[in-house]
Amino acid sequence: KQEVTQIPAALSVPEGENLVLNCSFTDSAIYNLQWFRQDPGKGLTSLLLIQSSQREQTSGRLNASLDKSSGRSTLYIAASQPGDSATYLCAVGGSNQAGTALIFGKGTTLSVSS
Amino acid sequence: DAGVTQSPTHLIKTRGQQVTLRCSPKSGHDTVSWYQQALGQGPQFIFQYYEEEERQRGNFPDRFSGHQFPNYSSELNVNALLLGDSALYLCASSSDRGGYEQYFGPGTRLTVT
Numbered sequence: 001k002q003e004v005t006q007i008p009a010a011l012s013v014p015e016g017e018n019l020v021l022n023c024s025f026t027d028s029a030i031y032n033l034q035w036f037r038q039d040p041g042k043g044l045t046s047l048l049l050i051q052s053s054q055r056e057q058t059s060g061r062l063n064a065s066l067d068k069s070s071g072r073s074t075l076y077i078a079a080s081q082p083g084d085s086a087t088y089l090c091a092v093g094g095s096n097q098a099g100t101a102l103i104f105g106k107g108t109t110l111s112v113s114s
Numbered sequence: 115d116a117g118v119t120q121s122p123t124h125l126i127k128t129r130g131q132q133v134t135l136r137c138s139p140k141s142g143h144d145t146v147s148w149y150q151q152a153l154g155q156g157p158q159f160i161f162q163y164y165e166e167e168e169r170q171r172g173n174f175p176d177r178f179s180g181h182q183f184p185n186y187s188s189e190l191n192v193n194a195l196l197l198g199d200s201a202l203y204l205c206a207s208s209s210d211r212g213g214y215e216q217y218f219g220p221g222t223r224l225t226v227t
Binding site: 049 | 223
């Protein structure tokens with residue numbers, strides 16, 4: 001059974017700091033991995049999608065890496081801003097032959113102070 | 115492109131009642147998934163619909179059922195509501211052309227009293 005763990009559960013940093021959020025998963029047979037952002041009481045916004053054959057993806061100040069063999073992904077946020085304050089969720093997708101359900105971690109709640 | 119839309123935004127029901135939530139997928143998407151998110155937790159997969167059939171199901175009781183229509187929109191039905199069903203219900207759509215990247219709607223907040 002796939003399990004996803006995110007560390008740390010919460011993180012507080014001053015504006016401008018670079019930071020790394022960690023995600024680990026127990027079954028390396030994944031189809032893809034997505035990072036999401038969630039603001040309080042809102043839906044999820046997709047940040048980055050990494051297919052199982054890829055090692056990393058970049059979008060603006062965000063960079064996500066994937067190491068399937070070790071069951072790990074990291075989300076790197078450069079030059080953090082107060083607007084980055086949110087909960088960040090990591091989710092792994094199963095084989096597309098049986099459906100592509102996402103299994104989520106509990107998230108890392110980020111607070112960036114000005 | 116309107117993205118994924120869900121209705122209603124909020125809903126209050128009484129224990130034992132039944133509820134129907136609705137979802138319209140992003141344009142060009144043919145696969146719809148439903149998730150339940152309790153406070154402080156990550157979303158949990160309920161089921162996924164493709165070509166009007168339930169393709170995959172998570173660990174949820176039969177009280178949770180769904181449907182997908184020919185236009186790819188979907189409904190989630192929950193019977194015999196329990197207090198523990200109170201949660202944010204999220205709908206996500208995707209397609210194979212997009213590498214199954216899932217796009218989420220704003221969610222429906224269900225409160226059971």
